[in-house]
Structure formats: C-alpha cells, structure tokens
Amino acid sequence: MVERHSTATExxxxxxxxxxxxxxxxxxxxxxxxxxxVWTAVRHLGVPEQSVEDVVQEVFVVIHSRLPSLQKVESLxxxxxxxxxxxxxxxxxxxxxxxxxxAQYAEVARxxxxxxxxxxxxxxxxxxxxxxxxxxxxxxEAKREVFLLTELEGFTAPEIAEALEIPxxxxxxxxxxxxxxxxxxxxxxEQQKGSF
Numbered sequence: 001m002v003e004r005h006s007t008a009t010e011x012x013x014x015x016x017x018x019x020x021x022x023x024x025x026x027x028x029x030x031x032x033x034x035x036x037x038v039w040t041a042v043r044h045l046g047v048p049e050q051s052v053e054d055v056v057q058e059v060f061v062v063i064h065s066r067l068p069s070l071q072k073v074e075s076l077x078x079x080x081x082x083x084x085x086x087x088x089x090x091x092x093x094x095x096x097x098x099x100x101x102x103a104q105y106a107e108v109a110r111x112x113x114x115x116x117x118x119x120x121x122x123x124x125x126x127x128x129x130x131x132x133x134x135x136x137x138x139x140x141e142a143k144r145e146v147f148l149l150t151e152l153e154g155f156t157a158p159e160i161a162e163a164l165e166i167p168x169x170x171x172x173x174x175x176x177x178x179x180x181x182x183x184x185x186x187x188x189x190e191q192q193k194g195s196f
Contacts, residue, residue, distance in 0.1 A: 085164070
C-alpha cells in the first residue's frame with residue numbers, strides 16, 4: 001500500500017508555491033518597476049506638463065489602495081496602465097469643469113511651437129517633430145492611444161486589450177488603421193518635401 005501522506009504533503013507544498021507566485025508584489029516594487037511607464041502614459045494621454053507630477057502621484061495613490069485586491073498578478077503591467085488611463089480621464093473631466101478659459105490649448109500651442117536651437121542641421125529634426133505631433137493629433141484618440149502604446153511603450157495587443165478593456169481584434173484594427181494613416185501621411189510629406 002502506497003502512503004498518501006507524502007503525496008498530500010507534496011501537493012500542498014505545490015499549491016502554496018502557486019499561491020505565493022500569484023501574490024501581488026509590494027507597492028515599492030510596483031512603484032519602482034512601473035514609475036516610468038506611468039509617467040510617460042500620463043504625458044502621452046495629454047496631461048499638461050505642470051500637472052503631470054500630481055496626476056502620477058494620484059495614479060500611485062490608487063494603485064496603493066487597490067493593489068491588495070488585484071486578481072490577476074500576471075496582468076500587472078496592463079492593470080497599472082489602466083489605472084493611469086482612468087486617473088487621467090478623471091483629471092481631464094475635472095480640468096474641463098475648472099478650465100473654461102482655454103488654457104489647455106495654450107499648453108498644446110506652447111509644446112508644438114518649441115523648437116530646438118537654430119543651426120541648419122537641426123531644422124529638419126524640428127520639422128519632423130512638428131510633423132509627428134500633427135500626425136498624432138490627426139489620429140482620433142482611440143487609434144492614437146493604441147499606436148503610442150505599441151510603438152513607444154512596447155505593449156502587446158493582448159496587453160493593450162486588457163488595459164483598455166476592448167477586444168484584441170479591435171486593438172489590431174485600430175493599430176492597422178493608425179499605422180496606415182501614419183504611413184500615408186509620411187509618404188505625402190516626403191513627396192511634398194521632394195517637390196521643393
């Protein structure tokens with residue numbers, strides 16, 4: 001007769017290892033690992049420069065309060081981004097109520113007017129920066145967000161789908177359309193540039 005005691009002990013040890021593997025990391029680890037992601041996400045989602053620190057802090061306050069109840073530890077990166085996205089959305093709503101004077105448009109104008117120093121070799125770089133801002137501004141918000149998450153942050157389509165709470169096929173569709181729009185606009189720019 002085989003003893004069941006050793007098998008049960010091994011099974012409970014394996015279960016406790018699985019449970020430990022699924023525990024959420026400490027807040028300090030999350031903060032250290034995802035601070036840069038949150039900062040760039042907040043900037044890319046359109047928070048004015050003077051408000052970025054406050055919004056990033058608010059994101060981490062929310063993360064701190066909700067981290068113990070995180071269900072899918074393996075989706076931590078997507079979850080952190082979705083918290084940042086929702087916090088930015090809340091910030092924008094509050095700004096719309098507070099800011100009816102148009103100051104947010106002055107911020108956008110200031111960012112797009114910022115040019116590098118005037119030497120001739122930097123002119124083309126400045127021109128491309130303005131073009132990039134215009135092209136990104138021409139994309140609707142949903143496509144721009146997917147495009148930036150993929151191209152700048154390195155998110156995968158499933159991560160984006162989870163963070164934005166949309167189907168994966170919608171992510172692929174938005175990304176394809178955004179890339180096509182971006183490539184067509186770049187081709188038009190290169191053609192116009194060549195005709196001068």
